[in-house]
Amino acid sequence: MITLGVDAHKRTHTIVAVDSNGRQLASKTIATTTKDHLGLLTWAEQLASGNGLVWAIEDCRHLSRRLERDLLAAGHAIVRVPPKLMAHVRDSARTYGKSDPIDALAVARAAQREPDLPVARLDGPDRDVRLLGDHRESLVAERTRVINRLRWYLHELDPSWEPKARSLDRLAILDQVLVRLEPLTGTVARLARDLLERCRTLTQQIDELTAEITTLVTDMAPSLIAIPGCGTITAAKILGETAGVDRFRSKDAYARHNGTAPMPVWSSNKARHRLSRTGNRQLNAALHRIALTQAHWHEPTKQMMTRRKASGDSGMEALRVLKRRLSDVVYAALQADLATGVKTAAA
Template identity: 55%
Template sequence: MVVVGVDPHKHSHTAVAVDSNGHELGQITVGNTAAELVRLLAWVQRWPGPRRWAIEDCRHVAGALLRALIRAGEAVVTVPPKLMAQARASARTRGKSDPIDALAVARAALREPDLPEAHLDEQALQIRLLLDHREDLVAERTRMINRLHWHLHDLEIALPRGQALNRIATLNRLGEQIGQLAGGVRAEIAAELIERLITLTQRIGQLKRRIEAQVEPLAPHLLAVPGCAGLTAAKILAETAGVGRFRSAAAFAMHTGTAPIPVWTGNRARFRLNRGGNRQLNAALHRIAVTQLRIHPPAQALVQRRIATGDSKTEALRVLRRHLADVIYHRLQASAASSTPCHEDAA
């Protein structure tokens, strides 16, 4: 088995091939054009037999390379940067360079044979792009709201309690109120910010409705989970990118960062927070867990039982998240099975 580790960048990709023992066989640096990727595939043909590509998970930077390799029929896994950094730190070679990083990626993939294999999922990719775009707009809106708050403070305009600046009705009322002021640069800037906030809020709402409309037919079983609304379901679908990549619910839990990590000696078993895994998925499960603590009696009963046995509320919440990882895994499997046409339908 030959493993090819790749350190991707915007303009170039460095690949290092290693054998099953982690010994380096060769290295190459190519550009990110289609012709250069063909050269990369030709270079790796010198080692016949089964091989696997390991690419550092850099999202947009590695996307084109990842899709090109999968379309060429290659087996590809993505390696979280944390695993790569650990492999580099444990190596005898000091320093940091693209070949060193690519070698660390390959050795990390050898050490972790259960990393889920990547595959093309255009629907998940579209949802993730829309989610990323919406989150960028929300972050931009937050920065503008913070600036507007200071201008309103200097203009001595107080917001009524309970009214937020991410609501169009509140922004319209503020715009009318500022329009009645006796001019001035500060009032002019505040009015401009309000206009831009209204436009951003409308666009964010449009994206939310579009994402929810795409998710509904893809994951009806997921949306039935208490506390899992449209945007959270979209985040889970986008970051999972195909539940078939995971061999079991335990592998999915490891990917989400909800698998428990033991930190105990002696008689009392304890587990700490898992800081690994996909933090976007972990955050989505946390949102579901916190919501279920408010509205879902079975989740409330589980947490109370754990607290009664001596767990803290934080530890009990981790148990709930681990349970939710199993629930989400099986719901994703059910949604995937229901959306796959049978032979009669295909005919």
């Protein structure tokens, strides 16, 4: 089996081929167009000479997406190597330094050392949901910056009045502010009106994206939305960050991925665990939002939290237990939605 490690960049990709013992066989640097990728395939197949091929690509999908798409379309197998694994491989090497060929070699050897790395596949609806969700988050952040600047201008124009907190994301409130600004003159008033119009435009775009995301997620993940405390935006974040629940071999592997699995920290007679700070933090934050909502409003969850606290757990420890259980619930819901989607497609 020949393993081809790829160090991906914006303008070039460097590929190093190694044999089953990790010995470097050849290296090549190419541009990032589909034409160059086709030439790379010819080079790799000639190098393999009938042996099996597996591609190991550093997990930076914004740089390697086109290469992955072209390789998958040609029927090749790809595994994604987390960057942190490369650092350990470089540290254990006989030579020092960092370059594209060194990094590509580290990618290939890391893939050989780790048997259960994520497998790449062609993008599906999950990526559409993630792209829409990320774009919505970007617009929300931009609107927040606009609102902050607008509030300072409104304070300068009239220190005795200000809109209610968290109200400038509603079109009706923006209309009221515009009425107060209309009789005012000067540079500050003009800039405030410009910011007000920008805030209105952003709010309309955010509302349209929210409606589109809601429609997609409702069709894709009805079981996930049915979980108490999981709204459509949180469900979209889970779908996008999970990127296909079928790539996880078990609910425990999914918990390890999202950072809710406790981490062992002991070396003597007393076994203990602590909070894991690894894993996908965006996914962990989505589970945290569901947990907080359930802890306040969901009666069975409130009872569970009360029992944990009565047994000696702190509030945060009880919340961590809840998040670990939620990870299993979310995993089961995603599996159910996947099975439903497969049956629907087959029908």
